[in-house]
Amino acid sequence: MLARLSAKLSGRPSSPFFASLRDSRPLAKRYLIATTGRAGSHFLCSRIADHANLGFPMEFFNESYISQFEALFPSPNLADFEAYVGANFASPEGVFGLKTDWWRFGVARNLGILQSLVSPPDLVAYLYREDFVAQAVSQTLAVATQIWHSRDVSTHPIADLHAALTYEAAAIEENCRSMLNQEYLWLQFIEQSGAPSLQLAYEDISRDPDPAVAAIAQILGVPLDRDPPPSDAVTRQGTPTAQLWAQRFREDRPDFVAFWSDYRGLVVAA
Template identity: 35%
Template structure:
């Protein structure tokens, strides 16, 4: 079955070339297969450059919180489908859950809104299977910094801390503005989706959780009704460092001066949701 092309334009970035991340979707990182449905499901609902991969790696390493990766990213659907013998979205999703549910029965996944929309349009029957006990809404308060990070990643193709920049970044206010508008649009989509589905939402700001990962994991465990400490073996998954340097800081300061109206609008939005 043709799962279609990656909706990179909708997501706000080009399809990344990340062989290191691709390896995480291979069989070497599966849990022991299970035929039982997950006892508990959660979703990281986020936007690009909000630290979602770092949070996902922290949750995965814990051992008892599943392996929350971008399983509905068409790139990874095409990568995983052959070994799962998937005949379409439904069998694909069942195959993912069978191999990426932690030993205690917890399944998690990370989702950007355009992937959710695309999957829903192509297979409406999948949507009920995506319902989660908890939606972890990860957002970034500093939308200008997020837009700068996205614009820079698009230019350099360095989507993770272990990736080298393929080209030198060049400041482009119009590009940053486009990224900012795309991010704000996706936040509105998430707010509408949560309201429409009546999702149980835990909102976490990027600025609050970095450096407090142990505390955040404890909060997530409590919301899922899990023991306070992991009762499963930890998983050896490489962590991601923060991608921040003087260049990004200079771009943020410059954009706030050159586009004060947009900067003000982004600041006024504040936290999109509350826990």
């Protein structure tokens, strides 16, 4: 999908309007929120935006963002999208962040999408979840319900939607493997890029994201001049079904869980 969008927009001429945005404010700092899904990136990035000094890191490699941009403006191209994102989501000081999973990051990098905004990164903040089984269960439930965040509109309580689903160990294992592979590839990228990096655990972020925000700002050398009150705009979606499925998967796949508890990040999950 991302490749098709890139091909569609790349053949168009650039708009002089967006070109003026591109030249209006050079970036001073670039950082990546490197995630694997259901690892707290949405919660963390919302809190980063509350502080303002670090910009508003969002999923700009997500196909839906590019599609919505194309729908809003007449015949834009990829350079226009890059100019628009850089001008509107960087901080006044020129600090820009972008969050992405590995799969989209790899495709976007090969296609050259938004490269002036992310390369070279001044920081790669790598998010992971200590409990990879709970993470995979959360992904499986989100895919099945298409409810990804607490702000998503639903006519039924999320706990009821989860309770109506059928447990599938194979789907959970598939999501485990996808996330474990992304973790391995992110760690390889961080090592090879030589960029400053920071590892942030979901379990810590979900309790209090502010220390993570402060750590990102410190590495980037950006002072945080605001002390925004805690926001309840984004909340956790844990349900009894998620807990039951995680426990059942550990019982159904003990060898799988034990192996990846030992070799996580060291080998690819074939």
